[in-house]
Amino acid sequence: MGILTILGMLFCIAAFVGAIMILIDAFKNEVWKGILGFFCFFYLLYYAIVEYQAQNKWLIVALWLGGGIIGGALMGVGGVGAAMNAAGPLPH
Numbered sequence: 811m812g813i814l815t816i817l818g819m820l821f822c823i824a825a826f827v828g829a830i831m832i833l834i835d836a837f838k839n840e841v842w843k844g845i846l847g848f849f850c851f852f853y854l855l856y857y858a859i860v861e862y863q864a865q866n867k868w869l870i871v872a873l874w875l876g877g878g879i880i881g882g883a884l885m886g887v888g889g890v891g892a893a894m895n896a897a898g899p900l901p902h
Contacts, residue, residue, distance in 0.1 A: 814888030821881030828874030832858045 836857050837844030843861075847854035858871045 812888045812892055814884050814891065816888075818881045818884030818886075818888055821877045821884060823877075823881075825874050825877030825881055828870050828877060829854070831864075831870055832862055832874060835862055835864065 832854060833844055833847055836847040836854070839861065843853075843857060847857050855875075858867075858874065862871070864870060
């Protein structure tokens, strides 16, 4: 496992924590909002931007979205690099 994959996992864990914080608030607000947010990314995004009220709202939303995007990209690049290393040298 390469450094990019490990770094990507850390970003994805941070994104997971941000999403859980938003989901907990959605469940506290209304149970149906929490269930809908759990199953539908777009509703959770709407809830996070419009209805979510926290002291560090935009930091948590950025943690969720940015961590997911950056983590996914790093894990993808790290996975491609690992696959290329496993394949061995290119034939001439």
